[in-house]
Amino acid sequence: MNIIEPRVLKGFRDFPPSAEIERRGLIENIEASFRSFGFAPIDTPALEYAEILLGKGGGETEKQVYRFTDNGGRDVALRFDLTVPFARFIAARRSEITLPFKRYHIAKVWRGENTQRGRYREFTQCDVDIVGSNSPASDFEILLVMRDTLKAIGAGDVTIHINHRGLFNRFLATLGLLDKSVDILRLVDKSAKIGRDAVVERLAGIAGGKAEKILQFIEAKGDFEEVLARLTGLSGGPSPESGRLAALRAYMLQHAAASGAAGGADAFTLDPSITRGLDYYTGIVYETFLNDMPEIGSICSGGRYDNLASLYSKENISGVGTSIGLDRLIAALEALGRLEQRVSYARIAVACLKEADAGAYQAIAGRFRDAGLACEVFFAEEKLAKQYMTAEKKGVQWLIIPPLDNPLRGNLTLRNLAARENSEPLSIEEAAARLKAVLEA
């Protein structure tokens, strides 16, 4: 018979135990943080009507989406983000939902992107959103969730760069350039990629003599208060948008003082160069950088939007949210050496001296499992030296060697594989207590 090559599609990945244990651990910690703020999980189908997912018919997106006709003749597509399905979910379930509604959704999405840029065609997003509140207090909570979650998973301190889309538009209006907003946003968003000179040149093409003024706006630097004063001035004086940023700043200072966290408010910076390009945001927008590895780029970004579900509902539902890019986060944490590498959750195993005693060995292992220790049982009656080698390959640190005869009656021996040392004879209780003390230290 011909052998089929066991290949995986380009841009798709297997996660063997070492990678999957790492990912699962990280996701579990992210979830714990989201839950602690009162966000509840939802899930939605991987496959939806194409009409639902592509309603707005975004050009870029449409080319990337996995779309096909199913066996029932339906025009369907794999979800390419978690926001569009969330909008559909909200519209469909509006009557049963209590607003403000706080949900998280951690799941895979699919985009047939060019993989040359180190991007994947199947990847995981971790989204958290609050819909149905227009309060700046909900904006602040999202900022705090990002900061605290990244801290909780060991990513360290972050700097969250914040801007307000509406304030930038107000500024453009004072220049008579509001109708060029999309082109200008697109250009500003590229500045890190194409460089300041190219931006200046292209801006001149769009905005003529006002290019320099636009650059003054987006390049405003200093502490939060200084930048806010400057942007407020450039955009024609105090406005609801500058007021919202001021309210957020007051929350930051109040929270930092109340938490006793020295410099807690330093995590937030007002950065008018952050625009989130062509996204659907209408209020504040933000990108989050790790202080220990800013060069890897934004780990977590989002903003406030009006009219989330406008395609599917006549009701206006606004919200604010953020999305953690799990792959980039993992790349950063791996580079920083902050992810534990292991191939199994079991650090202990019961050796096999007689295959006929496998029932008793499982009973011994059961006692360790009951004590909260994941425990393997070896199946093959092999020389102990060989079992030591197998154990080490599997990430097992201690081998439990039962008595040869009557495995449950006599005392057992613990083999410390790294130290190549055997313990004195121990009862199961003594052995479990010792292993718990060592492994949970």
Next chain:
Amino acid sequence: MNIIEPRVLKGFRDFPPSAEIERRGLIENIEASFRSFGFAPIDTPALEYAEILLGKGGGETEKQVYRFTDNGGRDVALRFDLTVPFARFIAARRSEITLPFKRYHIAKVWRGENTQRGRYREFTQCDVDIVGSNSPASDFEILLVMRDTLKAIGAGDVTIHINHRGLFNRFLATLGLLDKSVDILRLVDKSAKIGRDAVVERLAGIAGGKAEKILQFIEAKGDFEEVLARLTGLSGGPSPESGRLAALRAYMLQHAAASGAAGGADAFTLDPSITRGLDYYTGIVYETFLNDMPEIGSICSGGRYDNLASLYSKENISGVGTSIGLDRLIAALEALGRLEQRVSYARIAVACLKEADAGAYQAIAGRFRDAGLACEVFFAEEKLAKQYMTAEKKGVQWLIIPPLDNPLRGNLTLRNLAARENSEPLSIEEAAARLKAVLEA
């Protein structure tokens, strides 16, 4: 603008918080049990080359699979189970894997099945397999994982019905009917659905006068030892297959005696009517029924297979595994009232007395979160009576009412929403201690 109806594809489902919290809790408990036995997680792509997934070209399966041509012209399909991708995974990574390899995989799969039978087109499988060991000790471990996992998640005691495919084939060989094995298996598998009489009639069509003898085999009843003796006799006397079942039985008795679990071996019964139809099993097969709700059908089934990866590799890799059907399990646990219903993880929330104090309220909530209590913060400065109602709708049991002025200086009040009672004034530490005591009791 036209509104798009926010509908979901037939056979697909949204999981709102109440359902998703239930599912996630269950999956987390299943995972904890799998991990305690030393099984490690893997993940594989949702989308694979159709050639990989449909290699054997199974007729039924091929009709149900979501298959299409991607934008790069590749013939691709959504996975319809977790076993085929696992076989491909093993073949591709054979050199980096230490055998025996124990993996679990909990993920969604897709089949365009007829949904009238209460089946879904997107559903979750929980698979656990041991590959690279032919020892009966590995068969026994899988039986134990099923029993202990279902116990650990609150499904109660189970009865695992075990049979051996090879023993049945050996029996058919003594009748000269081995070449009719597939047809007979298919028929036996249908007996619960079409009834004994129909089976007798159709069996006569295949096996002539030997139909009655076949029924004697598959209807053998009694305790494990009695049935084993009968099947051994009917299949021509002791064989490797009957020996394997005897070894398994010895493990069961040894384990029950050693665990001090009275009647622990009663969880296992030898049932020659279990055949697992047309599956690829070659050794033992099993189905698992809840003692408290056997009528819902098998919750967890599987068996031993040879040559898992034969489509993709010349190496023979045998294994044994099982799969929990999450949807049926949830249906059973819901009917038994063993799943907690909640819409949020947060049972406490900080009320909003002044929107301008949202920074301080988050700092207060942060103290409760640090104490391990998930805590919401309300954003809207509304009358307390209204906040009580919102809290109850969100599943919040206690509302934390901060002091109106200087929210972090004075004492706060706890509102017990069900009892409609306020506490005396408490410090944050006192309040956290009290809530922990009540909520973690």
